[in-house]
Amino acid sequence: MTQTPRRVIHTGQAMVDLVLEVDHLPARGGNVMADRATRYAGGSVTIVVAAARSGAAAVLAGAVGTGPNGDLVREVLEREGVEVSAPPVEELDTGVCVVLVEPSAERTFVTTRAAERRITAGSLATSAAAPGDLVCLSGYTLFEPTRDPLLAWVEGLPEGVEVVLDPGAPFATFDAGLVERVLARTTVWTSNAAEAAELTGVEGSPADLCDAVAARLPEGAVVVVRDGPQGCAVRVEAETTPVAGFPQTPVDTNGAGDTHTGALCAEVAGGRGWVEAARRANAAGAIKVTRRGPATAPTSAEVDDFLASR
Template identity: 60%
Template sequence: MSPRVIHTAQALVDVVVEVPSLPRRGGNVMAPPPKEYAGGAVNILLAAARQGAECVHAGATGTGPHGELVRAALKAEGVTVSSPVVPDLDTGICVVMLEPTAERTFVTTQAAERLITVESLQTADPQAGDLVCVSGYSLTGTTRDPLLQWLAGLPAGVEVVLDPGAIFEELPDETRTQMLALTTVWTGNAEESEALTGESDIVVAAPKCLEHLPAGAVAVVRDGPQGCAVHADGETTDLDGYPQRPVDTNGAGDTHTGVLVACRAAGLPWAESARRANAGGAIKVTRRGPATAPSAVEIDAFLAAQS
């Protein structure tokens, strides 16, 4: 069996509202009807599944229409939900205000997806070679302690892939240190990686990330249309991006991560996995909706057109 992609983070429902601009404080803007999408961890899992990876969602889902929407979206792409449904509480939502520039602003609620335990996470049954994805946003509130306890007990050979998110630098030093000691793959954007290393140049930041990670770790630092830098096996590779005219950047970083880990699960080198992830993110920003990652065939065609 090929390694699996297992995600531990929050699967939410994105309620997307297209606004002409953000309202001033206390103000109001008019918008067309909102659209609802399964989002959060779903974005990464669907991006990985569309590359052919076997994927598992180990996080919690709720009882109610939002939980049902999340599970239906995962099932449609062949993603397994391993943990039991949380009774009497629905999955939370993320209100996404999408501007004409494709920039987005979020308000996230917390509900059933925050009710995980060591036992519920263990339903994914990770084995050596599997890639377990972690979000920095899971290192707060009720998800932090069970997640860290479970990660510390993973079998040898399981890759722990941390997407830190903007929140990571705001976490207590003890939590950050504990998580970094368990991380074998860092995949953060330029701003998040600069917060860790003090380096704004992604090619410089990538190897500097390893100063905070266990021996043999890998670092990927992405910078949207500018591409990403990958440090693996003692070598840093600078990979160009594929700038596009964006219509929706929500989920672009998630697409990058999902393609990255799926390609790695398939046995591709880290640099090639990241090159395909750059292409996946470029395609995604031309599509509306957070979980609109391309398939492997679409990435093949896109890369062929670039050569």
């Protein structure tokens, strides 16, 4: 019997990033000139594109609008072989995230809300998540009006679906009851160190943070805590392993964490263990920061070449 391939399904916001490259951020009420302005498909697009380029069957279950921004999102996803499962949102375009990128590659965001917020439990269900699939949640979807339909759908998922939580900066600020409700359904946590520290109140290494986050999750949950160019730590079956990174001179860090998440999930979907998947995700993130734009993840072959040269 042929085994059904595991898929990477994302429920978050597919948006358009308007990336402005600036010498510095303006003072409040001030002005600054941008050296370059570019529109990219971004947000959850970055994760599903990274997953597809790492060889996974990738699905966007989130909402996409109708208009120039929605058209750009669909064009990029079609080119990358990513399925968009839900029908388009009529008479409303996809929103924009304005990204200010400084010479250090640090970035600052201003985000609108539009068609990508028009999800329902029914629209998410078009992805037909099945046991073995990896369903990715973003903490940013836990704002209204996307919070309630997302939770209603997630809590009805069949046993055996991996629920991968990328909490984002706001997660630890939510109501304690909401936080616990989400954590109770999370089987994989992946975040940066600051987000893990905000949740747990622990100050320590990524390995310490892995252990602290695991104490908040169901038994057997996997925890990944990223530490930028230094790599990450991975906790699997009560054992925590540091996984070294590949420091690069960055030109754009926008989308580096999302690239890591997409590659990580794809590698696991393809049969690799979590530690080896994290090593390859570290490499994918390292390659990405040398490229401009959010959805510029490397292919699996490019990761192979990168690792072979190390």
